[in-house]
Amino acid sequence: MATQAPTRTNSIMRDNYGRRRVVNRIMVGLLCLCAIITLVPLFAVGGYVVREGWPALVGQFPGIFTAPSPEGGELLYGLEGTALLIAIACAIGLPIGILSGIYLAEFGRNRLGDTVRFMSDVLAGLPSIVAGIVAYSIVVLTTHHYTPFAGGLALGLLMFPTVTRATEGVVRLVPDTLREGGLALGVSRWRTIVSVIIPASLSGIITGVVLGIARVAGETAPLIFTVLGNLNGFSGWDQPLPALPLQIYQDFINPQDPNQDYPVGYAGVLVLFLFVVLLNLGARAVAARRMARGR
């Protein structure tokens, strides 16, 4: 760097300014073009989802949300299934995520901490289908049942890295004066963490949890062969379970009757899209407000 820079800049200076200014204009224009190219798909997808989903949702309202009838209730079942799966995922993923995050922030300035930090970053990029087959082999292959637990396990595996890193981030932001205050008063360290540090960073931890939920709420791939999906809603802990993203996939890929399944699918797409986007926006808004407060 240091040795190359002068020769490069010399070559810049020899060129005439007019040409360089034109190049500059063109390149800045291209950067703006990049932004437009990126945002076109967002509006294309969002517009499509609303255009198809809104009439479908309104047209079938409130039938698709009320259970159970021959031609209604699909979305209700899907939403119930998704809620159940998220609850199981939280039961598995949150203890690991939150407690390992606390470890990293409070005790993690050592080699184990570095390793765990690195590994949770790497696991954040875990392909969702891999979480699916791992859960499939651990639960479905051994119990010979499609069960909500298998799906919840897969989602939990996908969820916890997000929570780990978010928790570490916010717990670390708590000023050391609070920790020192606790120690100076003769309070044990764990008590300080539980009664002072965690309450002080609670809103941040919750933000991390919400982001974790948003990360997995729309996942389809790990559910195909763990909960399988069904048409009757939750029917037992050792039975297949429907879930909203899975239903959408099946409505479009394997429709029993496109005239009936597509509108349900479109309504589901809109509901899922809004749910995930709003979770994300909400978590980000809370996080941004906390940052603005300077914490």
Added chain:
Amino acid sequence: MAISPKHQVEEPVAKQSVAMSALHKATVAHRRGGLVNGDTLFRGITTFFALSVLLVAVLMIATLWYNARASMAHFGFGFITSNAWDPNLKLLFGAGPFIFGTIVSSLMAIVLAGLVGVGVALLLVELRLPRWFSTPVSLLVEMLAAIPSVVYGVWGIFVLIPLMQAHIDPFLQKLFGWTPFFALDTSGGHSLLTAALVLAVMIVPTVTTISRDVIRVVPADQREALLALGGTQWEVIRFAVLPYARPGIIGALILAMGRAVGETMAVTMVIGNSSYIGPNVFSSADTLASRIANNLGDAGDLELSALFELGLILLVVSVLLNVLARLLVWSVSRGSAAMA
């Protein structure tokens, strides 16, 4: 970060009073003789859960390995290159076409998303745009990553594929049809190219957010030096920012590639799901993730094992990509890589 002085003064005081009362309660509890070695216990519990992160990683690889061992014993290393997939008669399986499809679709996606995504990151950081513009733009870009992949899949089927079939594919074919890469479109829009386009849209946010963060840590004096020499905005980017941030940007691209490699639903809905190795981007193909998703449900014993081996390959590839990417990104954030 704009911190008003008022808050700076107020915050610690407010926090401290909460802290004091909580601490008081805590001290009382402590004197009453709670757990004597609560510290050791608490640290032990959190350490256990931290270790469980590592354990989960090992467990996943072990599970896949265990279930894939029949296939590994049966096909050996030939599995990786073989392009057989015959679950009915000869029971021959190979990963060749799926590795090919995965690599080609993600490479195409990363070329497209890389150019555009880094461009957006430079725009957001370097052009000193007003906040009312740059904040919503970066939020909207991040929202692209939040959209569930099945939604992209539905959009791909009903919007992108008809568009590809009717306009884009014929256009490209007319333009570049003389090369083997854009031979006749026989797959009705379900193609490697369509999959790559959907993937590109899905990974742009990863490229943009990470390279944005990397570009942000380029020291201001690097830019100022070039400005002092009379450099234009573009020359600052080209000669000061990009060389300094290069390892981190490469890291962002690899990380995004890791996401593309593992993406399942959107790809499986648009790629056509047929084994293909060849140069034609208009051909339908298949990826590792997509094959697993489609075949796992009703696979026989050996096919199941082969699918697990596909999963193992996918996991190893994505872990390697992630490790490499994290190292590169970290090297810039720590400010050491610019020397290299």
